[in-house]
Amino acid sequence: MGHAGRGDDRRAPAPALRLRRGGGKRPRDHAERRGPALGAGAGGAAMSHVLMLQSSGGVLALGIGAGDRVIFDSSGDTALAQARDIDGALRKGLAETGLRLGDLDRIGVDIGPGGLGATRTAAAFANALGFALGVPVIGLPAFALLGFHGARATGRPVLIARRAARPHLFLGRYTDRLERFDYVTEDDAQAAIDAESGPFTLAGNMRFQHGGTLREPLTNAAPLTDMLALMRSPAYLERNDASAVPITEDL
Template sequence: MKVLVVDTALGLCTAGVFEVEGDETRALGLRSETMAKGHSERLAGFARDAMAQAGLAFGAIDRIGVTVGPGSFTGLRVGLAFAQGLGAALGRPVVGLSSLDALAASAPSGPAAALIDARRGQVYARFWRDGVPRGPAEALSLEAAAERIAAMEAGAVLIGSGAGLFAGAFPVLTQRPLAGAAPEALALLTAAADPASAPPRPLYLRAPDATPPSRLPGQARPARPS
């Protein structure tokens, strides 16, 4: 299966073309750069360059995978819009990939915690053992996450942008503060996903920071009860 993977949810802008057979992947074309913003200006060019490197037309792609979060609100929507538009134009299925699951798939086998720095004293987290999740993805306080990490087995890996937040507390654990998931992991998840149960929709674990106004401009404030 030939897949195109797109990742703009975290600190990378990635577009890659892979051949996937079972548990094996072969990179055919790849563009990936560390990027905090500006994904919308670069993503289409990255995808074009990756396809050119692979020597393929877009019509050769069997499936598209795109990260859906948790992550940057703007970044993940850029990736989703691009992947869905391309999928519609090509008539190819588009599957949504959890950023946390993709990070965990980027870690060596064994116990792992995928951690994304969510700011405001929180991390987005999911805990794994031998490739099996130990619970759902969650938004946790740093204190709650530290308690969960402390209970992990020896040799556990902390992976993702939130790993460095616990460096001093757990020096015996391996820390890999990746800016984003490994493209090869994204390719494997894309090929394995069921399009019916992995829709390309944003995954939010926390309410947005901004909230809609409670009244329209010029509208009088509601009277307070006497």
């Protein structure tokens, strides 16, 4: 596996990244992929290990989950986040947790919308790794992640807005699910904000006027603890996708 962001680095991969499971062949269909054991209890079932990638907000976050716990989170490593080195973050995560690539049962990746290059790079990395390991690759929309986090943190509906090609932007609304996701103009987005009569939380990378006050977004990235929780929710738990497709603009 190559080094993301290090096109001239042709060193052989470190031993920690060698596939332990034999073959590395792509299953003939989705049903042949190893399904998740995310709900495994104390009855002796093996604990699932999940790789999580989030980068559409412009900052790389890579995590490894074991059951319902995040056991590695690259977010606290400023050097890794600034380098956007997915391969380097994964190597560090495997080294710190004592895991091998073959221990990963499932991959979750933020599919945007957001930074075009960062989103596509993360999705391509996840798809290639899932192909090699023969494990499901689950795409999670960034607006579902931001909405899930905002609703958990504040108990309010969440309006999510991220910039697109001017004068457009992506706009979403989340309650207990992502109930709206649109590609709109800035004027249309402001009208949607104005129409909110009750308390709400703003997320994303845009500010809006509401009720005479300039509202700042709560965040533009969800913590990996919430990403893992969303992956364990009924909407995603049973999915067995072969690949993830990033959400991008048609310009």
